[in-house]
Amino acid sequence: MTAHSKLQRLDFNTPALQRKRRLRALKDHLARWYVSIGGLAVLAAITLIFFYLASVVLPMFQGASLERQDARQPAWLAEAGEPLLLAMEEQNQVALRLGRDGHIQFFDTDSGRALSKVALPLPEGSQVVSIGQDVPGSRRVVLGLSNGQALVLEHHYRISYPDNKRLIEPQVTYPFGGQPVSLDEQGRPLEHVAVSQNGSTLLLAASTGNQLHAVRISSTENLLTGESSQEQSELALPQLSEPIKVLLVDPRQMWLYAISGQASADVFDLRQQQLNGRYKLASGQAEVTSVTSLLGGISLLVGDSKGGIGQWFMVRDEHGQSELRNVRNFSLGDSPVTQILPEERRKGFLALDASGTVGIFHSTAHRTLLKESVAEGTAIAALSPRANRLLVESAGKLQGLVIDNPHPEISWSALWGKVWYESYPEPDYVWQSTSANTDFEPKLSLAPLAFGTLKAAFYAMLLAAPLAICAAIYTAYFMAPRLRSKVKPVIELMEALPTVILGFFAGLFLAPFLESHLPGIFSLLLLMPVGIIAAAYGWSRLPESLRLRVPDGWEAALLIPVVLLVGYGSLAVSGYLENWFFGGDMRLWLTNEMGIPFDQRNALVVGLAMGFAVIPTIYSIAEDAVFSVPRSLTLGSLALGATPWQTMTRVVILTASPGIFSALMIGMGRAVGETMIVLMATGNTPIMEANIFQGLRTLAANVAVEMPESEVGSSHYRVLFLAALVLLMFTFVMNTLAELIRQRLRGKYASL
Template sequence: MIDFSPSATRLRRRLRHSRDRLATLLISAGGIGVIAAVLAIGVFLTLEVLPLLAPSRVTAESPARPAPPLAESVAWLRADARGGLTLLADDGRLWQGHVGETGETGMADQLDRLPAALLGGQSISAVAADASAPLLALGLDGSEVLLVPRAASGEPQWSHARRHSLFAGTPVAGLTFGSDDRHWWLAGHDRNGRVAVLRGARATDDGNLGDPPQRFTLPVSASQLALNNAGRLVVGDGQRLEVWALNGETPRHLGGVRALDSQRITALAYLVGGETLLVGDSGGGVRRWLNARGDRAPLIGAEPYSTPSQAAITRIAPLPDRRLALVLDAAGGMALYQAVAGRRWQGQAPDGEPLALSFTPDGERLWWLGEAGLTQFAIDAEHAEVSWQTLWTPILYEGHDEPQQRWQGDVSGVESEPRFGLAPLAWGTLKAAAWALVFAVPLALGAAIHSASYMSTRLRARIKPTIELMEALPGVVIGFIAGLVLAPYIERHLAGALALAVVLPLGLLLGGALWSRSPHRLRERLPLGWAGVWLVPWLALLVWLALTLSPTLETGLFAGDLRAWLQARLGLDYAARNAMIVGLAMGFAVIPTIYSLAEDALSGLPGSLGEGAQALGATRWQALWRVLLPAASPGIFSAVMIGAGRAIGETMIVLMATGNTAVMSWSPFEGLRSIAANIAIELPEAALGGTHYRLLLLSALLLFVFTFCINTLAELVRMRLKRRYRRLEAGA
């Protein structure tokens, strides 16, 4: 028996009110939690991406320290990873020590002198060495060079040093060194511009240099030299660059280029990898040249870096294991240049031209010895290769003849140049989504219009849940079927697949025309509400017809090979996994979303709208086109935009149904790589905090912002359309 007493009624009212408040709080908390989670994702991505925007800097870590001994006549300065310094004077005196925080030398500092027999009474006039060089080469003012093997730590092994003649009676003015796994090359020029080369075998583990090196004289004049580790020598003189190959039995001249129009070449240096050459001139400009392949000119010039200094470039010092170089000019300026991004920092040297400088092996510290003393600089350029230009504009990369839009972040090591262009990934994302919508939107909207406006109620009750169940198929399953079944089948029956795109629309129009002109008795037996059933045999006949006639058409129109015809006539290369396959597979995955939302929007319209239009004399088609579709357009637009968002963010289908090639092409027969698929492929292998890792998160942030903007725009358009057509519902 129900208790209707006032106290029981109040109790039930309080319980109902409490439950309502609890439900409201839970729903509000869930909504706020979703918003907070989305904002947290955006904040996390933003914080991880911000270091990419930080400018490069070269900053002095402390005031200049007093110069160590021998600074007034130093010929070579070496810094090791633990802060130790080695100074070699031009007269052979040697100082090794450690400079502390206060500028005083540590306990291990010592002053020594090379054995007199090594220098033979000569002074050091030129030095060639870098952090990875197996030899230290000292040019002497008596025309000879001293070759000193170096241990794995970089320490010179003076006891194994040898002297060799490079010129006859003239001091060595400049040296450059290069080596591979078997040989080393030493090129030098004297004060008269003559060029000579020594070629020998690499030193053994015990420091033995082996047989005496071979000596060659090149018939060319030089003021600057640069040599990479493949034996490619670039000789600069005046405005020209001449290129020689030293990796054969004898040097070979590969050709030359005119590098400058009016200025003179004043500095040359190869960056790590030996493919990028930086050229400084007397006007303060720096330009990048790349090694060419084949029978082309030996060097390919990139666009000059912007905003050159006004003073002549005096020195280009490459950083170890990084595509960066410190550039000095005659006015005391110093700048940091990155191979593809150009100048990333500019400042002023502490005291003009340095007496000597040296980088630590990791390239993060610079020791500068000048008139004012010894200064240590910190080089903060972790993401120097990232700029708006390198991300979105074509760049001339190593190994290419023309500027390219490329993404290749997972390089094997410092010898390979990374390519961080986001444009191909953005293009691939939009291309995959566009082809998916081309396939999905006509089918999904056509099915929604037919089921909402023409299909019988009983058939609609079975068809709609079946189509909606398609959304439960995992993307990985669809991608697996597309990559392993659909792609090979279409590759074997390309002509038939393309014929279907023509035969099916024309066949459906023909079927509609035949149905409208069929006898009334037949039309009663084939009601329009069941067209989805009785059209199946007709569609099957069209598919069979297209596939059966396609070999004949391919033989008659395309010489029996459609793929070869596309390549020869239209320049279209057909890849087995391409954008068309992605469009078919991803369109299949998007159809249920667009269909369900569009069908709900059409079914939710008042029945009086269509009935009123037909009562005023409109046909069913006119009522649909002029009244129902405009009234349902907000919901239909939302359905298409949500489907587009699903297509843009899809990962597994794109990952498995394309070749994942980051190329920019309009052709539907070529592959692509989307942002989402690229993140799935490369993020697990990216080094935490590195440039590659942060650029992947930047692409995720761009995808996040793009999707947010598209959804916001879709909602604004939907609300505007809803207000515009609300009067139709009100009038109904």
């Protein structure tokens, strides 16, 4: 039987083969659907993560809102005199109203019902002429009287729970005695007064016309008897040429601000008891209409007759002298600003103008959150300690408003731009989310964190990319298959090493080792390429009979002793180099002679440790890309007369360039998202310094460190989510660009 007849008898359509084809088709169909569903699930998961992060972040950028309550017109308000002060306690249940008649009326904020009335111990025949308040949150008030005396008082609210019901009992105390303090010996009315208590020292300031008066009262307690005594001393201050309009004293009792009607401020140094300087507070024809201090007492908020509000504080100039500087400005409207209400727990404030418009602002974020009319004409307002309630008195009525303003300190300029913080000499990028000081304001700039992330990734890629790519090309193209089968798994096995171990090693061993062997490390970086090239040149000059004894592709094994010798020699001469060229201590030489700060845990340590972690990722993908170049291309190039080096540079690398580029992008993503190494191997300092000898903090490390300590729903919490969103967006953009470039490279070199 011929072969042709045997082929004719073969049946490819038997029932068994048909079932096998149907089963294979079903498996292919299921596999296609499985892969498709898996890919869509990954995309859906990433999309859900993005929208979840966005849902947490977006509320930070919403403005404030006011919710009006029913206006009240209690009977006692119609009989009360002109108001000097309106205030509320923390629970928003009890409010205080101080009238010019010297009586304090406590009342219920919801109903307006009178609770209790306190008559102040004013001397007979005297009246309240002026009022001044200490820093926000102190509840300390000073009253200037018509007889040249001043009375200091505090209002407190005692909370008890009889029958499991909260009871708030308001009370007025006199911390320095119920007797007024005499400031003007001639008995003239104190037109303006100011108060500041720093520890056990009270400073009172007042003005009569253009004459300043200041008294410092120190209270001491006898530890044996428990008796307290007071010592009073007057401060000698010069007379001003213009009538004073507002007086303020900073909480450290260093500066006295005397604002005149000509929109200028005379600043007195209370320690030297001399004039620091005169500063213009308003431009053009505007007049100062309202001045108060921001939380902490460092900044002044100055409102003028044109509806503008300026923030001012003392700044040291280039000569070390302090001067009052205008930091930022806000605009409420066209009417004069009549009252500024600083918040007691944040650097925000509310402002009220003569037309009854209220504005909500935040100083540091330079953000205007709300402008809304709350009254008709002139009004006086009180802001609750939690800044969630506003009480307005106007035309014999009390109007309550609920404030919703959860994240005023967040703005794009505060997150990404330079911000001029109080007591800082100039605007700067700062991340400092917590502090032990109650007057502290969070500094939530993401710029130093993003800079630290890119800095760490740059130094890691600077080390990893050349080594990994060159190793991948050599292993896939030049190395013998038997040696490759041993080298590649070993390098890929490095990727399984936990990064926390690398970070632990880098922080506890590598960082101090680098510090003590800096000359040797730099000698190693410089001499290693030279030693390898010299070894290769020497090998090429050996007799061919010797070179042929080494099998083709095993030459790299000869570099092992060269690398070990150069490394040992570089580190061995480190101490000698340090003594010869750097005075025995390279770290001190860098700091003192070159002006380069040096931290033990710095970017150099991160670059070496994280570069070691990134190398296996880049190497594995790039090696597979080079090795997958068709052998026919290599053989064809060699057959046409090209050398192996020419074939590698002009054929192999170009063909594998899409895969090599993908390896670099994936390695970059790994470096950007690395957490444990940068957390343990750096000083974790959020600074913007390109200096390789200084530390850094990355976005990922910052989220890992501070997320467990942040309050859920707070601005700090949401900014950390924004950091995670920035990382996600960066990875998405980088991967998208990488894919576009990879596809373009594939299309360009597909014809090779």
